[in-house]
Amino acid sequence: MKRRGANLSIFGSFLFFALIAIVVTVAMFIFGYVNKKTDGDRTVIAVVMLLVIVFLSLLCTIGDLIRRRKTVDKPVEQILDATERIAAGDFSVRLPIMREYGKYNQYDCIMDNLNTMAEALRKSEVLKTDFISDVSHELKTPLTVIHSYATLLREEKDEQKREKYTVAVAEAASRLSVLIGNILQLNKLENQSVLPEKTVVKLDEKLAEVILTFEERIERKKVEFICDLQENIRVFTVESYLEIIFNNLVSNAVKFTNEGGRVEVKLKKEDENVVVTVKDTGVGISPEVGARIFDKFYQGDASHAKEGNGLGLALVKRAIDVLGGEISVQSKLGEGSTFTVKLKEVAPSEIG
């Protein structure tokens, strides 16, 4: 459990008790002394005791005031000041942990938590601005292409050239549309507080359906395709997320495999898990690139940069995280890569 810090009010109550005990004891001693000296003169005793009690109470009150200023008012002021700055958007605020009386108390704990919150907000602010600048950069490239070819098209009379420019505009527009589609998907995956409805999906059939959409590309690229799918495997999941995951993995495998290479998709059961492997004999991934492939907009292979936008694996990772699955990669540069996805198999009780 996270430590909560020593309770200052318990400490304050003990102090209050000790002060009362001291005041009463001292007053009793003085009473005894005055009583003896004045042979029981009540008026003198009353006046002296009144003065003594007023003086001692004043002394204790001033002492307690000084203590409170240091241990309560000062941290509360600092906390108020920090919350005002955070509310105004300044996430660089950091509060000093003071450890009054050598102890980590509840104010220190609040300050610690505020520091953690401010750091988290600062990080998410950095991520947001980075994301906006990445998106703007990615949007700019196809937009520039569309703008310049559209301008050329207006003046060009040669039919062949016009055809070439039209194709370029159409390709850039389609890249733009894929990019925006991916950004919207990512935004949905990251901000969805309620998961879309889960259904029981026959994974072998879903995989076959996904693979079929790549048939033409596989044939065009002359890549050998091996498909080994164990039948009747069901998962209780969000079907559209499965499409995101396997579309991107198969698309990458085909894209990063050169002519004459091989792509293999396998589905099998392993204990309560369902394991899908997408293996290729493509360009492979170096450990440095491998460490970043799930980052948004990261593209490790410059020669294929135009065919994607670096959001594919970011989407895959988030979809798998939301579904509670696992993904791992094994790869060797120049030899190929294997992406392994583990999902939970549906329990018979979950099938309606």
Ligand SMILES: Nc1ncnc2c1ncn2[C@@H]1O[C@H](COP(=O)(O)OP(=O)(O)O)[C@@H](O)[C@H]1O
């Ligand atoms: N099967 C693969 N073989 C080699 N490299 C891969 C493979 N899959 C992904 N990568 C690397 O991971 C990067 C990120 O992948 P992804 O997010 O799908 O972006 P994109 O496909 O748009 O480049 C790729 O640019 C590439 O460097």
Ligand SMILES: [Mg+2]
């Ligand atoms: Mg991709």
